[in-house]
Amino acid sequence: MLAFTLKRLGLAVLVTLTVSVISFSLLHLSGNPAAALAGENATPADLEAITRQYGFDRPLPVQYADWLWNALHGDFGQSYYFKLPVSSLIADRLSVTMTLGVCAICFALFTAVPLGVAAAVRPNSIIDRTALFLSVAGQAMPSFWFGLVLIVLFSIKMRLLPPSGSASWQHFIMPTIVLGYYAMPAIMRLTRAGMMEVLNADYIRTAHAKGAGAGRVLFKHALRNAIVPVVSLAAVQMGFMLGGSIVVEAIFALHGAGYLAWESISRHDLPTVQALILIFSCFYIVFTFLSDLANAWLDPRIRVG
Amino acid sequence: MADTILTVEDLTVDIPIGAGTLHAVRGISFDLKRGETLCIVGESGSGKSLTSLAVMGLLGKRIKRDAAKLEFDGKDLAAIGPNEMRALRGDRMAMIFQEPMTSLNPAYTIGDQLCEALHLHRKVSKAGAEKHAVELLGKVGITAAESRLKQYPHQLSGGLRQRVMIAMALMCEPELIIADEPTTALDVTIQAQILRLLADLKREMNLALILVTHDLGVVARIADKVAVMYAGEIVEAGTAAQIFDNPAHPYTRGLMRCIPVPGKTKPGEPLGSIPGxxxxxxxxxxxxxxxxxxxxxxxxxxKTVPERTAKGGHRYRCVHDIASAKVA
Structure with a gap:
């Protein structure tokens, strides 16, 4: 297990470095950063000054090494637009995004996995059909539309939940449902397919033959084997929810990191965009790493050669 | 303690399919005493595996089981509820399956899976269960039993896994073991070892053993009684000697012609086959x-086929009175 963990960790670090190179160079390749910073009415003298001030005249590898070194110490530079340290800017926004992401993935897992199991136990039953309907609807409904429907229903008509903002836990209920519902169908269908396959396996019959009860067979013997691909999927979705929840954040006016990314891109706020790309990528990398570890724990064939 | 451990009378297994009903087992009867081995022989689809699953109560939800009598040690298996049946399964009656490669759960260690059977039916400490598991692994001929407990199924060979399956069936010291083609998936030398092991264990523990197989060589080696199944019926049943020395039913005779006999079958001579x-x-x-x-x-x-009884309780179903008329 230790060797496996170290190997995965090594890979994760390599991927992180690669991503840092790409995120650094993409923005430098997208035009002269000094021009973007100076604005449309800048004189050549202004450009010169800005270039020198920010060190854009240095060779790219030096700029990269400098940027990475600072980034490793939590210093992503100053935001061009907010004139604040990027790190504190992101830290503020990240707590909102993290809360939303964690709630959404938990909501998705705790509804989709039991539904998938129930659907697999009784295929073509009412439960299975309802679950199928829910997942088709989930795939078909755009999240902005679903979000607006919820606001109309629960905030305007029933006046039960606040429509926007992030002041209290009630503010997170609707965004959690919208974001989680987006991840549900895939998790549910994968759980169902995995359980259907595993429940037909010979070792399930063995468990029954030993005299194990239905619940024990289902959750101890079957689910542990069926859940492995679901863990990998959930990790990717978690990464997506933390980085790509821009639409949901915008609808419910939750000022999270996704929203900040969108703002920064439209304002050419280079250091913020760079930092966000790196952080979002790191989320993916961390969650993939964690899901690898979880799967190795679940399935000994992964961890013991 | 009653001498007869299992009585089956007029057992039917029906599988509903799209067009109608598949009558997979069509009214079979047999009984089994403690310490006896019954071999159920037949080709694929003759209903022999379903018969064993029916006795264990392991048929799927959609499959219908019916019997005039289905008694295990005087207990009516048709009348008891699923919880009582579950309490019997793995405790007093155990099953060994055909596929050792896939019959063990890949996610748990051998030790976990062995001890589970014991924990389900008895109050034992973890250490006590492990001790018992090590003993049994030794008994089924697995070396370094203690270290095997921590291994996973994928680290063992097919023969070892089948030995683990046998040890698992023995964990609660059952009175009846049903082995459904336990050697089919193994290579020939391992087959012989596993059969010898089953025969030894049966003798040592006074087990009643039902061995389902399509291999008459296996039957000849281990059976006390034989039931030949064809298309969901027992077409012939008797002691091993009766079946092998005086097969009566034309199907049984056909099966006998399919196996080479050392010393009798000449090299190059074609073996028999049953057409159709x-x-x-x-x-x-x-x-x-x-x-x-x-x-x-x-x-x-x-027309309706009569069941005939030849001497010594040798039964067969045929229109022709073969055993007394000596039609050949």
Whole structure:
């Protein structure tokens, strides 16, 4: 297990470095950063000054090494637009995004996995059909539309939940449902397919033959084997929810990191965009790493050669 | 303690399928005493595996089981609820399956899976269960048993896994073991070892053993009693000596011609075969199910087939009175 963990960790670090190179160079390749910073009415003298001030005249590898070194110490530079340290800017926004992401993935897992199991136990039953309907609807409904429907229903008509903002836990209920519902169908269908396959396996019959009860067979013997691909999927979705929840954040006016990314891109706020790309990528990398570890724990064939 | 451990009378297994009902097991009867080995022989689709699953109560939800009598040690298995049945399974009656490669759960260690059977039925400490597991692994011929407990199924060979399956079936010291083709998936030398192991264990523990197989060589080695199944029926049943020395039913005779006999079958001589295929079991079958493939078939075979009893309780189902008339 230790060797496996170290190997995965090594890979994760390599991927992180690669991503840092790409995120650094993409923005430098997208035009002269000094021009973007100076604005449309800048004189050549202004450009010169800005270039020198920010060190854009240095060779790219030096700029990269400098940027990475600072980034490793939590210093992503100053935001061009907010004139604040990027790190504190992101830290503020990240707590909102993290809360939303964690709630959404938990909501998705705790509804989709039991539904998938129930659907697999009784295929073509009412439960299975309802679950199928829910997942088709989930795939078909755009999240902005679903979000607006919820606001109309629960905030305007029933006046039960606040429509926007992030002041209290009630503010997170609707965004959690919208974001989680987006991840549900895939998790549910994968759980169902995995359980259907595993429940037909010979070792399930063995468990029954030993005299194990239905619940024990289902959750101890079957689910542990069926859940492995679901863990990998959930990790990717978690990464997506933390980085790509821009639409949901915008609808419910939750000022999270996704929203900040969108703002920064439209304002050419280079250091913020760079930092966000790196952080979002790191989320993916961390969650993939964690899901690898979880799967190795679940399935000994992964961890013991 | 009653001498007879299992009584089966007029057992049927029906599988509903799209078009109608597949009558997979069509009214079979047999009984088994403690310490006895019954071999159920037949080709694929003859209903032998379903018979064993029916006795264990392991048929799927959609499959219908019916019997005039299904008694285990005087207990009516048809009348007891699923919880009582579950309490019997793995405790007093255990099963060994055909596929050792896939019959163990890949996610748990051998030790976990062995001890689970014991924990389900007995109050034992973890250490006590492990000690018992190590003993049994030794008994089924696994070396370094203690370190095996921490291994996972994928780290063991097929033969070892089948030994683990046998040890698992023995964990609660059952009175009846049903082994459904336990050697089919193994290579020949391992087959012989596993069969010898089963025979030894049976003798040592006074087990009643039902061995389901299509391999007559296996039957000859281990059986006390034999039941030959064809198209969901027992077409012939008797002691091993009766079946091997005086096979009565044309199907049994056909099967016997399919196996080479050391010393009798000359090199290069073609072995016998039974032409044709098993009839469809969807809907009812009138008359003898074997008549399409039988060399003795006459018009009378379309009518109801009588069950005949030859001397010594040797039973067979055939229109022709083969055992006394010596038709060959």
């Amino acid at each position: 295929i098993v009839p469809s079991l969807v809907g009812g079958i009138e008359g003898c199910a074997f008549r399409e493939r039988c060399e003795l078939a006459t018009a009378a075979c379309r």
